[in-house]
Amino acid sequence: MPKRPDPLFEIPRPAAFTEPVLDLLGGVARPRSLSGEEAIAALARIEESARQGDPEAEAELARRLLTDAPNARSNRRALILLRKSAQQHSPAGLHLLALLHLRGQGMKKNAAEGVRLLEEAAYMGNASAQTDLAKAFALGIGVPKDEGKALYWLRLAAAQGDNLSALRTGRMYRDGDGTLQNEGEAQKWLEQAARSGIPEAQFELAELLRRRDISARDIPGARRWMREAAFSGIVEAQLRIGIASWSGAGGAVDQREAVRWLCRAAEGGSIKAASMLAGFLMTGNGLPMSLPRAWTLFCWAAERGDGGAQATARIIEKQLTDEERADGEKLLREASPRAMLESLIPRSDR
Structure with a gap:
């Protein structure tokens, strides 16, 4: 039985077939997805160009063969196409052929040859090859491990607009991996990735701005990016923006904004957010006072390891009626975190 390809180096999926359409109101061209018939016609044009020896068309056709339900037959055809494309020094063809060597897909795995081909494509300016070459140096695959070289290739890819590479570059400067720590460079690359909409970059940029030395700290900027990360669904960011809204x-x-974000964080599983909301319910500060609701939330946090919540729940429990305790226990048994929060803190209170 043939071995499964190594998943560490993924074949990049081809872009969807689109065409630019002029937006008469906005005055800019926007992509429009092609219909089924139009997409089939576009693929036929790629096939024809590949038959005529166009190296870029050969690489693109091979990419589609390798990602659209690949099998032994499509792997063999893709390999033939990529060898022809690589012989004509197509950066895309060299990159994809390198990945086949690194993955062991359609051929025997050969990491050294894969890295050699990656380097050739990377020196020709292929950003995807630069990113994969950085991974090879970072992990020591086919070459000696070298974080400095990994950073070099990541920076080149990031400078060409590869925003995931920008995120990794920012992390390396922030942590001093392969280079001296440099918060200015870290901020530059993390901000590029954050502006592209990568939630992890938004959160990590906010943390960098919040935690750096006092003279360079940017709390308003940190709050702005933390809010973006919170909107993107990062639970820890939702907790942090809730705390920031509460403290100012x-x-x-x-x-009200604080309660709203803390509720979202608690619905996502944040124990600290749930404990804070329970405290609001216990004191009547920020939410209408309700010991039964506070007890239920403290119990939920305690079940997930919050020792302080457990101690507070025991104190409150002595002040509850049997009916109030039974209602809370039913919620804890039967409701999801979202349903429980909806019941304990209605939308009108947020």
């Missing part, structure tokens, strides 16, 4: 760090105090 980096902006105005907004208790």
Whole structure:
């Protein structure tokens, strides 16, 4: 039985077939997905160009063969196409052929040859090859491990607009991997990735701006990027922006906004957010006071390892009626975190 290809180096999926359409109102061209018939016609044009020996068309056709339900037959045809494309020094063809060597797909695995082909494509300016070459140096695959060279290739890819490479570059400068720590460079690359909409970059940029030395700290900027990460669904960011809204760090105090974000974080599983909301319910600060609701939330946090919540729940429990305790226990048994929060803190209170 043939071995499965090594998944460490993935074949990049081809872009969807689109065509630019002028937006008469906005005055800019926007992509429009092609219909089924139009997509088939576009693929036929790629096939014809590949038959005529166009190296870029050969590489593109091979990419589609390798990613659209690949099998032994399509692998063999893709390999033939990529060898022809690589012989004509197509960066895309060299990159994809390198990946087949690194993955062991359609051929015997050969990491050294894969890295050689990656280097050739990377020196020709192929950003995807630069990113994969950085991975090879970072992990020591086919070459000695060298984080400095990994950073070099990541920077080149990031400078060409590869935003995931920008995220990794920012992390390396932040942590001092393969280079001296440099918060200015870290901020530059993390900001590029954050502006492209990568949630992890938005969160990590916010953390960098919040934690750096006092003279360079940017609390309003940190709050702005943390808010972007929170909107992107990062639970820890939702917790942090809730705390910032409550305390006024980096902006105005907004208790309702704080409760809203803490609820979202708690629905996502944040124990700390649930404990804070329970505290609001216990004291009547930020939410209408309700010991039964506070007890239920403290119990939920305690079940997930919050020792302080467990101690507080025991104190409150002595003040509850049997009916109030039974209602809370039913919620804890039967409701999802989202349903429980909806019941304990209605939308009108957020």
